[in-house]
Amino acid sequence: xxxxxxxxxxxxxxxxxxxxxxxxxxxxxxxxxxxxxxxxxxxxxxxxxxxxxxxxxxxxxxxxxxxxxxxxxxxxxxxxxxxxxxxxxxxxxxxxxxxxxxxxxxxxxxxxxxxxxxxxxxxxxxxxxxxxxxxxxxxxxxxxxxxxxxxxxxxxxxxxxxxxxxxxxxxxxxxxxxxxxxxxxxxxxxxxxxxxxxxxxxxxxxxxxxxxxxxxxxxxxxxxxxxxxxxxxxxxxxxxxxxxxxxxxxxxxxxxxxxxxxxxxxxxxxxxxxxxxxxxxxxxxxxxxxxxxxxxxxxxxxxxxxxxxxxxxxxxxxxxxxxx
Ligand code: HEC
Ligand code: HEC
Numbered sequence: 001x002x003x004x005x006x007x008x009x010x011x012x013x014x015x016x017x018x019x020x021x022x023x024x025x026x027x028x029x030x031x032x033x034x035x036x037x038x039x040x041x042x043x044x045x046x047x048x049x050x051x052x053x054x055x056x057x058x059x060x061x062x063x064x065x066x067x068x069x070x071x072x073x074x075x076x077x078x079x080x081x082x083x084x085x086x087x088x089x090x091x092x093x094x095x096x097x098x099x100x101x102x103x104x105x106x107x108x109x110x111x112x113x114x115x116x117x118x119x120x121x122x123x124x125x126x127x128x129x130x131x132x133x134x135x136x137x138x139x140x141x142x143x144x145x146x147x148x149x150x151x152x153x154x155x156x157x158x159x160x161x162x163x164x165x166x167x168x169x170x171x172x173x174x175x176x177x178x179x180x181x182x183x184x185x186x187x188x189x190x191x192x193x194x195x196x197x198x199x200x201x202x203x204x205x206x207x208x209x210x211x212x213x214x215x216x217x218x219x220x221x222x223x224x225x226x227x228x229x230x231x232x233x234x235x236x237x238x239x240x241x242x243x244x245x246x247x248x249x250x251x252x253x254x255x256x257x258x259x260x261x262x263x264x265x266x267x268x269x270x271x272x273x274x275x276x277x278x279x280x281x282x283x284x285x286x287x288x289x290x291x292x293x294x295x296x297x298x299x300x301x302x303x304x305x306x307x308x309x310x311x312x313x314x315x316x317x318x319x320x321x322x323x324x
Contacts, residue, residue, distance in 0.1 A: 038253065041170030042105040044097035044158055055153065058146075062154025065147055067095045069136070070214040072147065079147065083138035084225070084275075085208075090218040091135060091232065093245060096158065099170035100244040100252040106167035108159030119284035124152055134230035137275050173240040174252065176259045178312040183235055185309075188268025191261045195247055196220070204272055221272035229277045234292045235309065238266035267309050270294075291315050 047063070050056045065072055069087040072079045093101035111124045118126070128151055129140035141148040162168055192204075199217040200206055206219035219225040231237045243262040244252040257265070283289050287299035294308035302315050 038099070038170075041099040042103070042162070042168035043099075044094075044103070044105070045160060050157065058150045058153040059157045060154075061146075062150035062152070062157075063095050065151055066092065066154065068214065073136075073138070073141075074214065076213050082141075083132065083136040084223075085215060086136055086218050086224070086226070087214065088131065088136075090215065091241070096155075098245070098251065100172075100174045102173050102241060102245075103171060104155050104158050105162060106159070106171040108156045109162040109164055109166050116285065116288035117282050119281075119288075124155060128152070131230075133279075134277070135226045135232065137225075137227040137230075137277065170252075173237055174244055175236060176239050176243055176262060178316070179260060179263050179310060180313065182306070182309040182311050183239075183263040183267035185264070185268040185271045188261075188264035188266065191257070191265040192268050195257070195261075196265065199248065204269070220269045221274045223275060225274045227275040227277040228294075229279055229282065233270055233274075233294060234290060235263065235266045235270060235294075236290070236292045236312075238270060239263045242266060263310075270308075291319070 050059050066088040069083065069089070070077065070085045073081070073083045074085040075081055075083075077083070089095055091102055092104060094103075096102070096104035107124060107127070111127060112121050114120070115122045115127075117130075122130075125143045125148060128148065132138050132140050141151075200220050201217070204219060204221040205224065206215050207217045208214070209216055226232050232241065239259070239262040242265060243255055243257050243259065244250075247256060250256055278295070283293070286297055289298065291312050292307060292310070294304065296304045296307070298304075298307060300315065300318055302318075306312075306315065
C-alpha cells in the first residue's frame, strides 16, 4: 500500500483512498465541496476573497485550525497537546460552511448571547472553548492566544454578510420530528452495521491516518470520542446531524437515512461507552434543560431513560401545559 507513505492531509482524498482499499464495492463519497444550488440557504463567502494581509493570514489560520485541529492541538499537536484528536470539521463540516452541516453562519451575528446551559451571557470565546472541553474532550484555549484569535477571525469572516442578530437558514443542525416511540438502540445497531460501520469501524473507534496524527474516519464512541457533556450526546443533535450529513458525502438534499433510522442509530451510538464528564455549573435553571438532556434532575416526573431516548412527545406535551 504505497500511498500510505505519502502524507495525506485532506480528508476527501483520504476517504477515497481508504475506500478503494477497504471495500471495493463501495463508491467513493461525493466530494464535500460540491455546492448546493438552493438559494434559500446560506452559502459561505468564497475563500478567494480572504484578503492578502495580516488579517487575512489570521482568517486562513483559523480555517486551518477548524479543518485540521489535531495537527495543532491533538495528542501529537505541533502547538499544544490538549484534545482527543478530533477536528472541529469532523462535526462542523467543510470547515464549518456546509448547509445543515453544523455550520458557523450564525455565530458572529448572534454572539455574545444568553445560553441556558450556562445560564449566562456567553462570548464566542466561551462557546469555542465549550466545544474544546466537551466535543474534543480537551482543555480550553487561552482567549488572548493566537489560535483563539484566528478561530474568531475566521468565524467573523464567515458571518460577515449576516445581519446582526440573525441566524441564516441552513445554520447549525436541523431538528427532526420526534418519533412516537422511544428511539431503539437495538434497531440502531442494525443501521450502524449496514450504513456506518464500514467507515467508523465495528468498534466505533474510527480510523487514523497511517502516521497516527489525525483521523480519516473519526471515532463515534470510546476514549477518543466526544464526552457525555457534548452536544452530540443529545439524541436530537446526533439524529439531525446524521440525517443531513451521513453516510459521509450526502447533504440535506440527498439524505439517505429515514428519520427513524437517524434516531435509532443516535440511540445506539449514544448508548456506547465514552468519556464521562459533568460540568457542575451546567443548567443552573433545571426547567431550562432541553427535553432530551440525558441527565437529571428534571423539573418534571419523567425518567432519565425517557429524557434520553424518548418518547419525547409526552414530555413536550406536559411542558406546554405548564407554560401559562
Ligand atoms: C463531536 C462533534 C463536535 C466537534 C468535534 C466540535 N463541535 Fe462545535 N458543536 C457541536 C454541536 C453538536 C454543536 C451544537 C449545534 C446545535 O445545537 O445546533 C456545536 C456548536 C458549536 C458552536 C456554536 C454554533 C452556533 O451557531 O451557535 C461553535 C462556535 C462551535 N461549536 C465551535 C467549535 C470549534 C471551534 C470546534 C473545534 C475546536 C468544535 N466546535 C468542535 C459539535 C462539535
Ligand atoms: C463513507 C464513510 C462514512 C460513512 C459510511 C459514515 N460516516 Fe460518519 N463520518 C465520516 C467522516 C469522514 C467524518 C468526518 C467528516 C470530516 O471531517 O469532514 C464523519 C463524521 C461523523 C460524525 C461526527 C464526528 C464524530 O466522530 O462524532 C458522526 C456523528 C457520524 N459521522 C455519524 C455517522 C453515522 C451515524 C453513520 C451511519 C448512518 C455514518 N457516520 C456513516 C465518514 C463516514
